[in-house]
Amino acid sequence: GDVYVSFVVGSDGKVCDVTLLQGISSGCDQEAARVISKLPLMKPGKQRGVPVRVQFTQKIRFSLK
Numbered sequence: 001g002d003v004y005v006s007f008v009v010g011s012d013g014k015v016c017d018v019t020l021l022q023g024i025s026s027g028c029d030q031e032a033a034r035v036i037s038k039l040p041l042m043k044p045g046k047q048r049g050v051p052v053r054v055q056f057t058q059k060i061r062f063s064l065k
């Protein structure tokens with residue numbers, strides 16, 4: 001199934017405000033949020049040359065075997 005997670009990359013490049021938008025089960029939902037919160041430092045978005053916060057939505061697909 002697919003889990004949709006929303007998060008913000010801050011002006012300092014850190015991931016924050018991780019929010020679950022649509023989930024499939026509590027275990028998969030928690031794992032998706034954990035993985036997103038552990039993302040490495042990113043390059044922040046810029047607007048007119050100034051670093052700004054940018055919101056993203058990411059789909060994570062789980063396939064159980």
